[in-house]
Amino acid sequence: MDAVITYVNGLDPEWRSSYAEFIGRPPLEKRFRDWGTLRYLLRGIQVCLPFVENVYLLVSSDSQVPEWADKEKLHVVRHSDIMPAGLLPVFNSCTIEMFLHRIPGLAEEFIYFNDDMFPLLECRREDFYEDGKGKMGISKSFLSTNAYKKQCRASSDMARKALGLARSLVFVRPQHICSPMLKSASEACYAALEDEILAKSSRLRKPENPNQYLYLDYMYYSGRLVPQRISNKHLSQGVYSAAQIAAFIRKPSTAFACINDVEMSDEKYLAMRAEMLAAFEERFPEKSRFEL
Numbered sequence: 677m678d679a680v681i682t683y684v685n686g687l688d689p690e691w692r693s694s695y696a697e698f699i700g701r702p703p704l705e706k707r708f709r710d711w712g713t714l715r716y717l718l719r720g721i722q723v724c725l726p727f728v729e730n731v732y733l734l735v736s737s738d739s740q741v742p743e744w745a746d747k748e749k750l751h752v753v754r755h756s757d758i759m760p761a762g763l764l765p766v767f768n769s770c771t772i773e774m775f776l777h778r779i780p781g782l783a784e785e786f787i788y789f790n791d792d793m794f795p796l797l798e799c800r801r802e803d804f805y806e807d808g809k810g811k812m813g814i815s816k817s818f819l820s821t822n823a824y825k826k827q828c829r830a831s832s833d834m835a836r837k838a839l840g841l842a843r844s845l846v847f848v849r850p851q852h853i854c855s856p857m858l859k860s861a862s863e864a865c866y867a868a869l870e871d872e873i874l875a876k877s878s879r880l881r882k883p884e885n886p887n888q889y890l891y892l893d894y895m896y897y898s899g900r901l902v903p904q905r906i907s908n909k910h911l912s913q914g915v916y917s918a919a920q921i922a923a924f925i926r927k928p929s930t931a932f933a934c935i936n937d938v939e940m941s942d943e944k945y946l947a948m949r950a951e952m953l954a955a956f957e958e959r960f961p962e963k964s965r966f967e968l
Contacts, residue, residue, distance in 0.1 A: 680776055
């Protein structure tokens with residue numbers, strides 16, 4: 677089993693220059709701000725998910741790779757290695773997610789992480805896969821009342837289309853946490869919908885973008901995803917204080933935490949970043965095999 681992490685360091689001058697050149701404005705800080713937590717995600721994977729063999733770090737260029745990373749053990753993959761040239765440079769995680777299955781050497785079973793999702797307690801392989809099927813929480817809805825649910829409905833409809841199933845009034849919503857994915861399922865879904873996926877993909881986020889949910893929905897509708905919730909707590913920095921988040925990191929009650937960035941002042945960002953990093957260092961003080 678492997679792990680894939682999509683990562684962006686919004687402080688990287690090379691990346692910021694590329695963004696400004698192609699988009700025509702500075703990047704949104706809350707979407708691309710670097711919290712310095714990547715090393716603790718990697719430490720968490722090593723300590724809490726010891727069955728993970730290879731970890732692939734997916735970045736735009738070599739300038740995005742931290743200096744402390746051991747490039748012989750942390751497999752660096754560039755967007756250009758897996759994505760069509762016409763979509764590059766890309767600043768949209770939804771579009772990047774459409775091509776994860778193209779990573780050279782990727783295992784059939786892989787767990788996909790955004791860089792704000794952190795393992796905190798030891799897990800078992802069976803928490804994510806069993807008998808060739810993935811496991812994660814799945815909820816069902818029939819009202820698409822906001823942009824997020826509209827995207828979920830679109831992904832659900834596309835997955836059903838790929839499988840030759842009729843459109844349903846009910847659509848599914850995968851749990852917002854790291855995603856246990858199957859390479860072969862992603863390949864099959866992409867092959868069935870390639871023209872539509874490419875037509876709806878873009879460098880910046882748009883409402884019509886498909887995302888990773890397309891492949892998870894495809895797994896669910898084809899009987900390759902079991903609805904079983906992964907132990908997780910969602911911690912928005914707009915709701916929880918730095919002290920509350922740090923306390924949870926030090927003494928977690930769930931196996932994972934998803935810590936979401938929000939708009940905030942530079943002063944608050946620096947204070948919250950320092951408190952979180954101190955808590956992560958206490959939780960995972962030992963270097964992982966991915967660090968020099």
